[in-house]
Amino acid sequence: MSTLSERILGAAAGEYVDRKVDRAYAHDGTGVLALEAWKEMGGDRLGKETGYYIQFDHIVPANNGTTANLQHELRDFAKSSFMQFSDIGCGICHQLMGEGAVLPGEIVVGADSHSVTLGAFGAFATGVGATDMAAIWLTGETWFRVPESVGIHLTGRLTGAAEAKDLALAYVGKLGTDGATYQALEFVGEGTRHLSMDERLVLANLSVEAGAKAGLFYADDVTLRYLKEHGQDASVQDYEPCSYRHELDLDLSDIVPLVAVPHRVDTVKPVDALAGMPLDQVFVGTCTNGRYSDLARFARLVRDRKVAVRTIVVPASASVLEKAIRTGVLADIIGAGCTIGTPGCGPCLGYHMGVLGEGEVCLSTANRNFRNRMGVGGEIYLGSVATAAASALAGEIASPEAG
Amino acid sequence: MQGRGTAVCLPADIDTDIIIAGRYLRTKDRSIWATHVLEDLDPALAPRLKGAVIVAGKNFGCGSSREQAVVALREAGVVAVIAPSFARIFFRNAINIGLPLIESDLACEEGSTVVFDLSGGWVDAGGKRHTIRPLSPRMQEILRAGGLVEYWRAHR
Numbered sequence: 001m002s003t004l005s006e007r008i009l010g011a012a013a014g015e016y017v018d019r020k021v022d023r024a025y026a027h028d029g030t031g032v033l034a035l036e037a038w039k040e041m042g043g044d045r046l047g048k049e050t051g052y053y054i055q056f057d058h059i060v061p062a063n064n065g066t067t068a069n070l071q072h073e074l075r076d077f078a079k080s081s082f083m084q085f086s087d088i089g090c091g092i093c094h095q096l097m098g099e100g101a102v103l104p105g106e107i108v109v110g111a112d113s114h115s116v117t118l119g120a121f122g123a124f125a126t127g128v129g130a131t132d133m134a135a136i137w138l139t140g141e142t143w144f145r146v147p148e149s150v151g152i153h154l155t156g157r158l159t160g161a162a163e164a165k166d167l168a169l170a171y172v173g174k175l176g177t178d179g180a181t182y183q184a185l186e187f188v189g190e191g192t193r194h195l196s197m198d199e200r201l202v203l204a205n206l207s208v209e210a211g212a213k214a215g216l217f218y219a220d221d222v223t224l225r226y227l228k229e230h231g232q233d234a235s236v237q238d239y240e241p242c243s244y245r246h247e248l249d250l251d252l253s254d255i256v257p258l259v260a261v262p263h264r265v266d267t268v269k270p271v272d273a274l275a276g277m278p279l280d281q282v283f284v285g286t287c288t289n290g291r292y293s294d295l296a297r298f299a300r301l302v303r304d305r306k307v308a309v310r311t312i313v314v315p316a317s318a319s320v321l322e323k324a325i326r327t328g329v330l331a332d333i334i335g336a337g338c339t340i341g342t343p344g345c346g347p348c349l350g351y352h353m354g355v356l357g358e359g360e361v362c363l364s365t366a367n368r369n370f371r372n373r374m375g376v377g378g379e380i381y382l383g384s385v386a387t388a389a390a391s392a393l394a395g396e397i398a399s400p401e402a403g
Numbered sequence: 404m405q406g407r408g409t410a411v412c413l414p415a416d417i418d419t420d421i422i423i424a425g426r427y428l429r430t431k432d433r434s435i436w437a438t439h440v441l442e443d444l445d446p447a448l449a450p451r452l453k454g455a456v457i458v459a460g461k462n463f464g465c466g467s468s469r470e471q472a473v474v475a476l477r478e479a480g481v482v483a484v485i486a487p488s489f490a491r492i493f494f495r496n497a498i499n500i501g502l503p504l505i506e507s508d509l510a511c512e513e514g515s516t517v518v519f520d521l522s523g524g525w526v527d528a529g530g531k532r533h534t535i536r537p538l539s540p541r542m543q544e545i546l547r548a549g550g551l552v553e554y555w556r557a558h559r
Contacts, residue, residue, distance in 0.1 A: 016539055016540075016541060029428060029469070030469070030470070032431065033431075033470050033471070036431065037551070037552050040556075041551075041552050041555040041556060041559075042555070042556060042559060059429060070430075112468050113467050113468040127468045127492050128468065128492060128496075129468050129469070129470035129492055129496035129499065130470040130496075131470060131496065131499040131500060131550070131551045131552065132495055132496070132499060132551065134552075135551055135555055138555055138559075139555075143541050177416055177465055178416070178461060178462035178488060181462065181488055181489075181490065181491065182488075182491055211462065211490060213491055264416070350424075350425045350426065351425045351426060351428070351429070368420070368466065368467075370420040370421065371421060371443060372420065372421075372424060372443045373420050373425065376424075376426075376443070
């Protein structure tokens with residue numbers, strides 16, 4: 001039987017295929033070069049068969065004249081074409097695509113490595129660079145090598161303070177940063193049934209940190225219920241036994257709060273082993289952990305208390321922000337002494353806000369802790385929302401299970 | 404497709420943030436990327452990349468999809484990159500801008516001459532001939548055209 005990637009791409013692992021892309025999206029970072037390449041290719045207007053999107057999320061609002069000019073050009077293009085355009089403050093591209101745009105079984109390509117996030121819906125979602133995106137704007141299709149798959153079998157339930165983020169760090173730690181290069185991850189087993197859409201999005205999001213081309217869940221009742229809430233109807237995808245190139249078994253009840261230490265996502269340690277490490281900044285947000293459920297969890301843990309270190313919270317989208325205002329979550333976060341950023345990627349990529357100074361240490365809920373990523377000489381520890389909350393209150397890395 | 408260059412050795416798991424840092428991305432001025440390429444690994448490296456064949460460890464180009472990383476290497480004068488494996492987006496990006504990547508597991512000798520022939524399927528380094536994993540037919544076509552822009556200009 002076929003893997004989900006083989007089913008969606010309609011060919012066996014190892015084959016090269018040309019496929020129409022159902023949805024293609026780019027952001028202010030990659031869209032600029034894509035537009036340049038598209039013009040050079042002779043592009044003049046976009047076809048209507050593919051859903052095209054441009055979302056401004058990386059440097060929002062523009063931080064200087066150069067960025068403003070680049071965004072101005074891309075904004076004009078997006079508005080004058082068939083693109084669905086989301087301007088500054090609407091949110092992170094992956095989050096917006098996951099608020100009811102992407103459906104099970106679709107082929108989705110984003111000009112960003114974390115486009116794998118959308119595999120949580122049972123779509124084949126992968127990242128490309130700017131020139132590949134330009135060719136998709138030109139033709140509506142692209143080529144794929146159908147990947148072999150790694151089966152990640154999940155059993156049990158998360159317990160205590162453990163979150164999907166800890167589970168994600170656990171599998172990246174086991175596979176290594178290139179453990180799934182050229183391959184897709186498939187998350188299967190009864191353990192998946194207990195994971196919400198938000199939790200599945202976290203697991204799919206980190207798949208590229210193991211080098212994977214995609215990270216997929218089979219669409220089930222949880223998926224359908226989520227999509228219904230976002231105004232979409234879809235069908236479940238039945239799992240059929242299939243052959244995986246590698247298999248990894250994870251019992252969710254074994255997962256404890258973890259931290260990925262600088263400068264690799266696969267160097268993972270229990271939070272307890274790092275407790276007491278002084279922090280200069282805590283950051284909660286990104287396409288990994290900036291959803292409403294993340295903000296609500298964080299708010300619950302810091303409510304009526306004060307953070308002991310500067311803490312930046314960035315909602316993943318405007319609707320996340322709006323809901324956090326409506327439910328009082330935002331007031332709790334601000335009341336605890338945190339500051340709020342414009343919905344978007346925030347400090348994750350180290351360009352325009354929340355940049356680390358030399359020798360500064362940050363506990364972040366993001367997905368990358370590469371050297372100098374958030375600022376030259378800064379150090380990034382990756383952890384869950386609960387670990388971020390406990391650490392923000394303590395001013396040092398702290399276990400969410402201690403308090 | 405043939406080429407030659409001077410070996411510059413790099414370690415495994417070189418990510419695209421290290422190749423070109425986020426702080427240099429917001430521009431279309433390619434010379435900025437060439438100047439700052441691999442700066443966070445070794446600030447003295449960029450001038451040595453003219454005419455270089457980078458011979459790196461596994462998983463070269465992991466991380467962000469930023470195409471500025473492959474452009475920076477090409478603009479700095481890199482002739483080709485050889486590694487046992489590449490991150491897949493980086494792989495596509497390099498071929499798409501006409502920068503040859505060679506999947507081969509060979510020991511790097513800093514400063515030695517590296518000669519390769521992609522259609523012949525070999526690379527000569529350190530006095531030894533190594534076979535290389537061939538690119539897919541489509542990637543070979545794109546590379547032969549000089550990149551994906553040129554490919555589509557010819558195929559529309």
